[in-house]
Amino acid sequence: MADKKFVEQITSMEEDFTKWYTDVCLKAELVSYSNVAGCVIFRPYGYALWEAIRAEFDRRFKETGHQNVYMPMFIPESLLQKEKDHIEGFAPEVAWVTHGGTEELTERMCVRPTSETLFCDHYKNIVHSWRDLPQLLNQWCSVVRWEKTTRPFLRTREFLWQEGHTLHATAEEAVEETERMLNIYADVCENVLAMPVIKGKKTDKEKFAGAEATYTIEAMMHDGKALQSGTSHYFGDGFAKAFDITFTDKNNKLSTPFETSWGVSTRLIGGLIMTHGDDSGLVLPPRMAPTQIVVIPIAAHKGGVIEKANELAESLKAAGLRVAVDASDNSPGWKFAEYEMKGYPMRIEIGPRDIENGTFVAVARDNREKTILPIEGSAGKVKELLDAIHDRLYKKALENRERHTHTAHTFEEIREFAKENCFIRTAWCGDEACEDRLKEEVGVTSRCMPFGEAPVDDVCPVCGKKSVTTIFWGKAY
Amino acid sequence: MADKKFVEQITSMEEDFTKWYTDVCLKAELVSYSNVAGCVIFRPYGYALWEAIRAEFDRRFKETGHQNVYMPMFIPESLLQKEKDHIEGFAPEVAWVTHGGTEELTERMCVRPTSETLFCDHYKNIVHSWRDLPQLLNQWCSVVRWEKTTRPFLRTREFLWQEGHTLHATAEEAVEETERMLNIYADVCENVLAMPVIKGKKTDKEKFAGAEATYTIEAMMHDGKALQSGTSHYFGDGFAKAFDITFTDKNNKLSTPFETSWGVSTRLIGGLIMTHGDDSGLVLPPRMAPTQIVVIPIAAHKGGVIEKANELAESLKAAGLRVAVDASDNSPGWKFAEYEMKGYPMRIEIGPRDIENGTFVAVARDNREKTILPIEGSAGKVKELLDAIHDRLYKKALENRERHTHTAHTFEEIREFAKENCFIRTAWCGDEACEDRLKEEVGVTSRCMPFGEAPVDDVCPVCGKKSVTTIFWGKAY
Numbered sequence: 046m047a048d049k050k051f052v053e054q055i056t057s058m059e060e061d062f063t064k065w066y067t068d069v070c071l072k073a074e075l076v077s078y079s080n081v082a083g084c085v086i087f088r089p090y091g092y093a094l095w096e097a098i099r100a101e102f103d104r105r106f107k108e109t110g111h112q113n114v115y116m117p118m119f120i121p122e123s124l125l126q127k128e129k130d131h132i133e134g135f136a137p138e139v140a141w142v143t144h145g146g147t148e149e150l151t152e153r154m155c156v157r158p159t160s161e162t163l164f165c166d167h168y169k170n171i172v173h174s175w176r177d178l179p180q181l182l183n184q185w186c187s188v189v190r191w192e193k194t195t196r197p198f199l200r201t202r203e204f205l206w207q208e209g210h211t212l213h214a215t216a217e218e219a220v221e222e223t224e225r226m227l228n229i230y231a232d233v234c235e236n237v238l239a240m241p242v243i244k245g246k247k248t249d250k251e252k253f254a255g256a257e258a259t260y261t262i263e264a265m266m267h268d269g270k271a272l273q274s275g276t277s278h279y280f281g282d283g284f285a286k287a288f289d290i291t292f293t294d295k296n297n298k299l300s301t302p303f304e305t306s307w308g309v310s311t312r313l314i315g316g317l318i319m320t321h322g323d324d325s326g327l328v329l330p331p332r333m334a335p336t337q338i339v340v341i342p343i344a345a346h347k348g349g350v351i352e353k354a355n356e357l358a359e360s361l362k363a364a365g366l367r368v369a370v371d372a373s374d375n376s377p378g379w380k381f382a383e384y385e386m387k388g389y390p391m392r393i394e395i396g397p398r399d400i401e402n403g404t405f406v407a408v409a410r411d412n413r414e415k416t417i418l419p420i421e422g423s424a425g426k427v428k429e430l431l432d433a434i435h436d437r438l439y440k441k442a443l444e445n446r447e448r449h450t451h452t453a454h455t456f457e458e459i460r461e462f463a464k465e466n467c468f469i470r471t472a473w474c475g476d477e478a479c480e481d482r483l484k485e486e487v488g489v490t491s492r493c494m495p496f497g498e499a500p501v502d503d504v505c506p507v508c509g510k511k512s513v514t515t516i517f518w519g520k521a522y
Numbered sequence: 523m524a525d526k527k528f529v530e531q532i533t534s535m536e537e538d539f540t541k542w543y544t545d546v547c548l549k550a551e552l553v554s555y556s557n558v559a560g561c562v563i564f565r566p567y568g569y570a571l572w573e574a575i576r577a578e579f580d581r582r583f584k585e586t587g588h589q590n591v592y593m594p595m596f597i598p599e600s601l602l603q604k605e606k607d608h609i610e611g612f613a614p615e616v617a618w619v620t621h622g623g624t625e626e627l628t629e630r631m632c633v634r635p636t637s638e639t640l641f642c643d644h645y646k647n648i649v650h651s652w653r654d655l656p657q658l659l660n661q662w663c664s665v666v667r668w669e670k671t672t673r674p675f676l677r678t679r680e681f682l683w684q685e686g687h688t689l690h691a692t693a694e695e696a697v698e699e700t701e702r703m704l705n706i707y708a709d710v711c712e713n714v715l716a717m718p719v720i721k722g723k724k725t726d727k728e729k730f731a732g733a734e735a736t737y738t739i740e741a742m743m744h745d746g747k748a749l750q751s752g753t754s755h756y757f758g759d760g761f762a763k764a765f766d767i768t769f770t771d772k773n774n775k776l777s778t779p780f781e782t783s784w785g786v787s788t789r790l791i792g793g794l795i796m797t798h799g800d801d802s803g804l805v806l807p808p809r810m811a812p813t814q815i816v817v818i819p820i821a822a823h824k825g826g827v828i829e830k831a832n833e834l835a836e837s838l839k840a841a842g843l844r845v846a847v848d849a850s851d852n853s854p855g856w857k858f859a860e861y862e863m864k865g866y867p868m869r870i871e872i873g874p875r876d877i878e879n880g881t882f883v884a885v886a887r888d889n890r891e892k893t894i895l896p897i898e899g900s901a902g903k904v905k906e907l908l909d910a911i912h913d914r915l916y917k918k919a920l921e922n923r924e925r926h927t928h929t930a931h932t933f934e935e936i937r938e939f940a941k942e943n944c945f946i947r948t949a950w951c952g953d954e955a956c957e958d959r960l961k962e963e964v965g966v967t968s969r970c971m972p973f974g975e976a977p978v979d980d981v982c983p984v985c986g987k988k989s990v991t992t993i994f995w996g997k998a999y
Contacts, residue, residue, distance in 0.1 A: 080601060080643055081594040081631070089589035089659070096590065112566035113573065117558040117680055118595075118633075118664060119617075124557060137623045140596075142633065144618040145668035145679075154558070156595075156619065156633070166557055182566070187595060187663075191622035202622075203594055 055386075057324050062268045069318055070197040073327045073387050083195050083202035087311075090387065093335040094314050095205060099185060101237050101333065102207060102309065105229045111181040111209060116163045118186070119154040124162045128287040131161060134254020138190045140202075156189040161255065161280075161306055164210035165288035168302075172212060174293045178302060179222070180212040198315035199272075199522050206310035212302045214294065216281065219303035223279040226307040227260045230275035238313065239330035239438040240264050240320050241446060242274060243468075243517065245493030250477050253306075257281040263492045263517065265446040266319035269466030271492050271521040274316055277307035315522070320442050321411075327388030328410055330438050331431035338407075338427070339384045340370045343377055343396030353400050357393065357420055364424035366431075385410060390434050391427070395420075409434050411441075450517075455506050459518065463487045468519045470498075472512030474505035482507055489518040532863075534801050539745045546795055547674040550804045550864050560672050560679035564788075567864065570812040571791050572682060576662060578714050578810065579684060579786065582706045588658040588686060593640040595663070596631040601639045605764040608638060611731020615667045617679075633666040638732065638757075638783055641687035642765035645779075649689060651770045655779060656699070657689040675792030676749075676999050683787035689779045691771065693758065696780035700756040703784040704737045707752035715790065716807035716915040717741045717797050718923060719751055720945075720994065722970030727954050730783075734758040740969045740994065742923040743796035746943030748969050748998040751793055754784035792999070797919050798888075804865030805887055807915050808908040815904070816861045817847045820854055820873030830877050834870065834897055841901030843908075862887060867911050868904070872897075886911050888918075927994075932983050936995065940964045945996045947975075949989035951982035959984055966995040 054072055056064040070076050075091030087095065103113075119142060126132045139155035157163065168180060185207045192200050209226060213219040227244060234240045242262035252259035256278040264274045282301040285291075294300045321328040331337050338361060342354040351372045358368045371380050377394070384392055388410060395405040400420070407416045407427060411434055418426055449467040453459040462469045469489065473479065483489050498515045505512050531549060533541040547553050552568030564572065580590075596619060603609045616632035634640065645657060662684045669677050686703060690696040704721060711717045719739035729736035733755040741751045759778040762768075771777045798805040808814050815838060819831040828849045835845045848857050854871070861869055865887060872882040877897070884893045884904060888911055895903055926944040930936045939946045946966065950956065960966050975992045982989050 077644060077647060079594050079640070081596050081598060081640075084594035084596065086594070086640075086644055087592035089591055092590050092592050095592075113569050114566055115564035115569050115572075115664075115682065117556050117561035117563070118666070119558050119561065119680070121558060139623065140619045141621040142617045143620045146614045146616065163556070163558075163563075167554060167563055170554060187592075189595070203596070205592065 055324060055326060058267065058322070065322075065324075066315075066319060067197070069322055069326055069386075075314070075327075076197045083192060085195070085197050085201050087205070090335075091314065094317070094329075094333075095311055097333045097335050098233075098238070098313055099207070101233050102229070103185070105233065106183050106207075106209065109181075109225065109229070111183045111211075114182050114184050115186065116157075116160050116167070116184055118157050120157055120160075120162055121152050121154050123152060124166060125155060127162060127165075128255045128284055131255035131284075135159070135190075138192070140189050140191055157186075158188055158190045159306075159308075160184070160208055161210065161284055162288075164306075165284050165290060165304075168212050168285075169288050169290045172290060172292050172302065175214055175295050178212060178214045178292060179218065181209075181222075182211065183207055183209040196315075196522075198311050198318070204311050206308050209305070209307045211305045212285070212290070213304070214292070214300070214302060216303045219281075219305050220279055223258070223260055223277045223305045223307070226305070227262065227275070227277040230277070230307070230309055231262050234262060234264065234274055234313075235439065237330065237332045238317055238320075239332075239435050239442065240274070240316055241439060241443045243493060243495050245495040245517070247276070247493060248477070248480060248491045248516070250480050251491055253278045255280065255284060257283060261493050264316055264320065265442075265449060265468060265519075266316070266522070267322070267445060268319070269449040269520075271468065271519040272312065272316045272319070273492075273521060274313060275307070275309040278305060280304040280306070321438050322388070325382070326386035328438065329388040329390055331390040331434050334388070334390050335367065336369045336389055337367045337431060338369070338391045338393055339380075339389045340368060340393045340395065341377055341380050341384075342370070342372055343394050343399075345372055347397045349400065350395070350397060353420070354395050357395060357405060361424055361427060364428070366424065366427065390431060411437055452501055453506060454502055459483065459489070459506060460487050463489050463518075463520075466520050468492065468517050470501055470515060470517055471506050472500060472502035472504060473514050473516040474508055474510040475513040476505070476508065476510065479505055479507035483518060487518075488520065490521055492517040492519050492521065532801060532803060535744065535799070542799075542801075543792075543796060544674070546799055546803055546863075552791070552804075553674045560669060562672070562674050562678050564682070567812075568791065571794070571806075571810075572788055574810045574812050575710075575715070575790055576684070578710050579706070580662070582710065583660050583684075583686065586658075586702065586706070588660045588688075591659050591661050592663065593634070593637050593644070593661055595634055597634055597637075597639055598629050598631050600629060601643060602632060604639060604642075605732050605761055608732035608761075612636070612667075615669070617666050617668055634663075635665055635667045636783075636785075637661070637665075637685055638687065638761060639765075641783075642761050642767060642781075645689050645762075646765050646767045649767060649769050649779065652691055652772050655689060655691045655769060656695065658686075658699075659688065660684055660686040673792075673999075675788050675795070681788050683785050686782070686784045688782045689762070689767070690781070691769070691777070691779060693780045696758075696782050697756055700735070700737055700754045700782045700784070703782070704739065704752070704754040707754070707784070707786055708739050711739060711741065711751055711790075712916065714807065714809045715794055715797075716809075716912050716919065717751070717793055718916060718920045720970060720972050722972040722994070724753070724970055725954070725957060725968045725993070727957055728968055730755045732757065732761060734760060738970050741793055741797065742919075742926060742945060742996075743793070743999070744799070744922060745796070746926040746997075748945065748996040749789065749793045749796070750969075750998060751790060752784070752786040755782060757781040757783070798915050799865070802859070803863035805915065806865040806867055808867040808911050811865070811867050812844065813846045813866055814844045814908060815846070815868045815870055816857075816866045817845060817870045817872065818854055818857050818861075819847070819849055820871050820876075822849055824874045826877065827872070827874060830897070831872050834872060834882060838901055838904060841905070843901065843904065867908060888914055929978055930983060931979055936960065936966070936983060937964050940966050940995075940997075943997050945969065945994045947978055947992060947994055948983050949977060949979035949981060950991050950993040951985055951987040952990040953982070953985060953987065956982055956984035960995060966997060969994040969996050969998065
């Protein structure tokens with residue numbers, strides 16, 4: 046059978062999760078490797094996933110008053126150097142342009158790894174008075190970081206993302222913005238991508254180069270490893286001072302504004318794959334799937350089957366669903382495997398016998414459950430089935446996370462739990478030495494200090510000093 | 523008056539068209555200069571214009587079966603060199619990346635000036651059989667060409683564009699595609715952007731580096747200069763051979779496929795400005811304007827005025843129009859000038875007396891014509907007024923082109939007409955020597971050999987040899 050053969054091409058998740066992941070990326074035709082070291086090609090289906098994710102965020106950004114801009118992709122070296130922590134963090138991993146045409150540049154420029162410096166330089170020019178604040182800007186673009194290893198969506202030298210950059214009259218407003226955007230990230234992850242996330246704050250060691258505080262959403266992948274899925278940074282007035290940005294406030298006093306930045310990237314596609322996928326391939330959450338339903342005519346050569354399949358598809362489209370019909374001459378078995386690989390949330394089978402009965406069969410991608418529905422007037426029921434798929438995907442991911450989250454009270458317990466990929470919840474003294482020790486001796490890094498969690502212990506399990514926070518540890522992508 | 527002061531900041535078109543253009547770009551807040559030499563910042567309104575234009579094209583590309591992808595932004599030097607004419611055309615104007623982090627690269631890479639070489643490399647990997655054809659791919663991205671001069675939208679080192687790249691089993695199909703995309707370009711320019719264009723073929727001298735034929739749409743700006751507004755290239759099998767792309771055809775024979783590429787860019791924004799703008803600023807065609815109508819409450823402090831303005835705006839939005847309300851405490855005069863500068867196609871004035879009469883005043887941006895309409899049920903009429911604006915803008919641009927298009931029969935006539943910016947229509951022998959002579963002695967370049975124009979003369983006015991085509995000459999941006 047054609048479908049059998051096709052599916053056999055994927056490594057099983059349990060056997061080799063890394064290989065399974067790469068197999069899905071390639072066989073579902075999300076990416077292709079290129080001859081440009083460290084970069085991948087986003088193929089049509091992979092790019093369509095990004096377009097779908099982008100649309101969800103872009104709408105929310107605009108609803109909260111943000112506007113899109115486009116900054117140059119180059120940053121002159123002197124501009125990158127203006128904020129000390131920032132250049133230290135990024136200099137080792139940028140690509141340098143040294144020549145334009147046949148001429149050597151008088152000052153080399155890097156390809157943007159992130160654009161704080163460009164936005165600051167721009168803000169310096171356009172912000173003068175309190176009337177010019179807040180500035181709520183965002184850009185969709187690609188950035189470059191010279192990574193040594195390559196994994197599609199997770200780690201590539203060039204990747205696609207959005208970077209929001211805002212400027213505020215007060216620290217309070219800037220902190221509020223940082224939190225607002227983190228909440229938008231969490232909303233899209235949970236309610237659109239069906240990926241449960243833990244919201245929290247990064248430790249000083251793990252925060253963004255130049256930030257005063259970095260907030261993060263952390264998701265757990267199927268294999269128990271963490272994926273940092275989006276970050277939101279509060280800069281205080283550090284960048285503004287370094288770039289000499291000032292404004293005249295309402296009392297006619299010269300003040301320094303406060304800044305934020307926040308970003309999500311094509312990593313989220315990697316997150317989708319590793320959260321929901323299975324041994325048949327990709328499983329897409331219905332609210333973001335570019336195509337939610339594929340209609341497959343059975344015994345399509347029989348008179349009227351294709352027509353009825355098209356009619357059904359049109360009626361579902363009219364109800365706002367994203368539907369395709371595959372009336373090609375490939376076998377139904379081949380098609381089933383193909384659309385399972387591509388993770389379409391639902392397939393509809395409709396053949397002569399169904400048509401005789403006035404029904405069709407809806408098959409959910411995630412659990413293969415079949416539902417027989419009447420051809421007429423089932424759009425509402427189909428939507429319910431799609432919502433149920435979303436809920437199951439979310440629940441399954443949450444259960445996976447809960448099953449792989451442990452609370453540890455001693456160093457030995459941490460070491461024991463860390464033998465498998467998981468989140469380890471502990472108390473923490475806030476000292477970087479304990480963080481370093483856990484990294485070196487146990488191989489886990491701090492994921493975040495979660496918001497609103499009850500204290501685990503009074504003392505740090507690593508050093509025994511007074512605890513100041515609850516923290517999650519884990520191994521991360 | 524506030525509006526007077528504001529408008530005085532723009533240079534008049536007749537006085538200095540170049541300065542007028544830059545003034546509009548800056549005062550309408552479309553762009554800002556950056557500290558990155560040769561690059562500009564697309565500010566929110568400038569980027570919104572690009573988003574609007576992009577949406578129009580993207581929809582048409584998808585309707586004709588094209589899919590979006592994303593290729594790496596870097597091209598290794600050896601890849602760029604594979605097609606000889608191509609590297610000769612682009613090598614002098616690319617930016618070279620030589621270092622990644624602290625390490626020198628073993629092979630330098632350029633930032634893409636265009637991506638034919640990357641697509642070919644990809645096609646070689648994914649095309650094997652006739653079943654894999656056609657490939658109809660497109661990408662939206664930025665490209666870099668190391669220009670010496672900078673003019674916002676028209677000539678910058680980095681600019682935004684789309685590049686379509688397609689691969690076909692036969693030459694006929696590829697030629698058809700080249701023409702199809704040129705027609706889509708012309709459709710959007712004329713029916714959305716209200717910019718009349720001349721469709722034609724470029725001479726060998728002016729065609730794209732590596733192309734067998736380049737088709738173009740040429741628009742005339744208000745000052746009589748030409749703007750090449752979009753190009754569509756037929757490559758034959760040249761690139762495919764250089765990259766060793768082959769496929770097994772239906773007869774199981776190894777064949778070489780045929781290729782096209784086509785692109786439009788943020789130049790079109792420059793085209794919009796220079797086609798429709800006037801001494802009060804930008805004039806946007808209503809079908810692409812991000813905001814079509816701004817509602818301005820008059821005597822807004824009076825009870826009920828702002829409420830009624832909002833109500834009216836909501837009812838127009840409900841009819842599918844893009845509407846904003848400016849209820850800020852700036853004076854109406856300031857607002858009138860502001861939205862004229864930004865080119866909003868229509869403003870609506872509504873004050874206490876209007877409300878008493880159950881009416882509002884619609885003012886067209888292009889000719890300032892006022893129309894009094896009833897508050898209830900005028901959405902249809904407003905749409906008609908917007909369509910009329912589109913038609914007037916198109917007609918005005920067409921008349922400008924016709925007024926500045928001359929047919930010449932002798933070299934002297936060409937020289938005489940070329941004293942002013944215009945299109946000069948002549949016969950041509952097809953010899954590059956005549957083209958070179960006109961460039962050197964008269965200062966005009968060939969714009970295109972128009973499709974479907976009657977022959978002008980039997981002989982070339984430059985050399986007296988037999989004519990093979992009609993051709994347009996002009997000065998171009």
